[in-house]
Structures are given as structure tokens and as C-alpha cells.
Amino acid sequence: MKKVNKIKWGIIGLGNIASQFAADLLLLEDAELTAVASRNFTKAEQFGEKFNASRIYNSYDLILEDKEVEIIYIATPHNSHAELAIKALEKGKHVLCEKPMALSYEDAERMITASKKHNKFFMEAFWTRFIPSIQDVLEKVKSGAIGNINYINADFAFYGSETENKRLFDKELGGGALFDIGVYPLFLSYILLGNPKEIIAKAIMHQNKVDLQTSIILQYENAQSILHASIVSDSEMKASISGTKGKFHLNSPWYIADGYSLFENGVEEAVFSLPALGKGYTHEAIECHNCIRNNKIESELWSHQNSLDLSKIVEEIKTQIGLSFA
Numbered sequence: 001m002k003k004v005n006k007i008k009w010g011i012i013g014l015g016n017i018a019s020q021f022a023a024d025l026l027l028l029e030d031a032e033l034t035a036v037a038s039r040n041f042t043k044a045e046q047f048g049e050k051f052n053a054s055r056i057y058n059s060y061d062l063i064l065e066d067k068e069v070e071i072i073y074i075a076t077p078h079n080s081h082a083e084l085a086i087k088a089l090e091k092g093k094h095v096l097c098e099k100p101m102a103l104s105y106e107d108a109e110r111m112i113t114a115s116k117k118h119n120k121f122f123m124e125a126f127w128t129r130f131i132p133s134i135q136d137v138l139e140k141v142k143s144g145a146i147g148n149i150n151y152i153n154a155d156f157a158f159y160g161s162e163t164e165n166k167r168l169f170d171k172e173l174g175g176g177a178l179f180d181i182g183v184y185p186l187f188l189s190y191i192l193l194g195n196p197k198e199i200i201a202k203a204i205m206h207q208n209k210v211d212l213q214t215s216i217i218l219q220y221e222n223a224q225s226i227l228h229a230s231i232v233s234d235s236e237m238k239a240s241i242s243g244t245k246g247k248f249h250l251n252s253p254w255y256i257a258d259g260y261s262l263f264e265n266g267v268e269e270a271v272f273s274l275p276a277l278g279k280g281y282t283h284e285a286i287e288c289h290n291c292i293r294n295n296k297i298e299s300e301l302w303s304h305q306n307s308l309d310l311s312k313i314v315e316e317i318k319t320q321i322g323l324s325f326a
């Protein structure tokens, strides 16, 4: 059997999501976690030991000089994504950058420009785009299973703790519900219905000037999406996509749904079970591998333009709710 060369990953910022992603990389035979970088050497050593990375750095700059590393996964708070991604691309690395890729549309554009200029793959890590249940729902919607979509309802809410989830409440780090989790329901509406004609958003703000909760209506020609994100309340985290002929109901939590149901005239007609591999980050990593192996600088499933469109929608909401990271 032909031996496939492993894609060599480096991770920058060894926090919560970096651990989850690294655990998923271990499930992929053609992935190797080659190097990790933290601001703290001991932390990097421990992380490296846990996830089999042998090259350890206590500097984000140094990992970018490592010729062994092919693709950098950026897992730092949102405020540092743009500069780190651009630097990595300049150093000839491919980049998978955590969502939201940037705090402004302007920064998002700079990142895409850098990818094109240096001819290196770049993708915003919108993992939900690649999980089996979402892939399946998108295919079925495309083939007309529920007719034309006229209503989407999706939310993402949980009780954030100001002591345990400091990042979420910190304006300097790009905190707040909209940028951290509001992008998920926006993603769902965008991927199904495209760019809205009109956006209406209202938020409740924290004294730190980040949004605690934000509610959004996206108005399309013949459809509406009602979306919500909150770091101070709870929700069922289900999503429904209602069309002229039927409705899909994604299992909770919908952004990593292990399946979905099809309803017709209010009756559950079919149940589909489609669990993700690992924690679900494997699927986006596989997409990175496919693109890199095929010399593509962007994914067709979550393209540069998709990221830019989403960033523009978020930018408009940011303006409407008076959120500023300047």
C-alpha cells in the first residue's frame, strides 16, 4: 500500500481548544503534531508530552521558523488571530485559524490577502461546516427535501463565568457573546441562505463594554432567521430549518449535532444519526489535509469569500449594538 506523508502541524496558544483539537489530530493517521508553542515553556512541555509533539517552543515566533512545520493552527484569543495568521503565512506556513478569524472586516481582508500573496492555504476554523450532520442537512436542503427555506431558528447560549472564562468578558481579548458564539447561528443562516438583505440586532452589554447577549434578525427576500447568543443565560441549543415542505431539527447542541430529524406537517418522519469523529475537529483537519495535498489555498466548503461574508455580517451587527474593540 502507498505510504502517505503525514501533514505536520504546529499549534500556537495551548489553551482549551488547542487541547481538544490536538486530541482529535491523534485520531488521524495522516496527521502529525510536530510542534507546539506557548508563552510558557513548562506548559508547552506538558502539552507536547500529552499529545506527542516533540518540538517545543516558548515563543510564537520561533515555531514559525521551524521548517518541519507545514500548517499552523492558531488557537489564541481572537484579538491576536490576524497578526499571527499573517506572520505565519509570511513565513510560508499554511494556516488554520480559530473562529472568529478577526475582530474586523478589514483584518479579515488582510489575512485573505496574505494567503493569496504567499500562496499558502488559509481557512477559518469553522469546524461545524465539516461535521457529518451539517454536511448531510446541506445536501438534503440542496436537493429540495424541505422545499424553500422560509425560517431558521438557532441559538448558542451558556452561563459564562467571569472568573473561569475571563476571556469572554475581556474587551481587550475580543470578548462577548457575538464574536465567541454568535458567529455559529450566523454561520448556519449564512450557509443556508447566503447574505441577508437586512440585519437587525439588539444586545445587552456588560459594564466592560462586551455584549452579554445579542439577538439578531436576518431578513432575506423570502425568509427570516431569528438568532441568539448569550454568555449569561441558557438555551436548548437546538436549531431548526423550516421550509415550504418540511423542517429539519438538528440535535442539541446543534453546532456539533450527532444527528437530526425531518418533520413533515409537524410529524417526525425520519431520524438520522451522524456522529462526528472524535470531538468533531477531525473533519476540519481532514479538509485542511485535502486542500494542502491538492495545492489549494482555500477550501471550497468554507472559502475565503465565505469567511469575508460572515465577517461583514458580524461587522454590521457590531456597529448596531455599539460594540467596539478599538
Ligand SMILES: NC(=O)c1ccc[n+]([C@@H]2O[C@H](COP(=O)([O-])OP(=O)(O)OC[C@H]3O[C@@H](n4cnc5c(N)ncnc54)[C@H](OP(=O)(O)O)[C@@H]3O)[C@@H](O)[C@H]2O)c1
Residues within 6 Å of the ligand: 012, 013, 014, 015, 016, 017, 018, 037, 038, 039, 040, 043, 075, 076, 077, 078, 080, 098, 099, 100, 125, 127, 167, 173, 179, 180
Ligand atoms: N472551534 C471551537 O469549538 C472553539 C471552542 C473554543 C474556543 N474557540 C476559539 O479558540 C480561541 C481560543 O479559545 P480558548 O477557549 O481555547 O481560549 P483559552 O483557553 O483562554 O486559550 C487561549 C490560549 O491563547 C494563548 N494566549 C495568547 N495570548 C493570550 C492572552 N493575552 N490572554 C490569554 N491567552 C492568551 C494562551 O496560550 P499559551 O499560554 O500557551 O501561550 C491561552 O492558553 C478563541 O478565538 C475561540 O473563539 C473555538
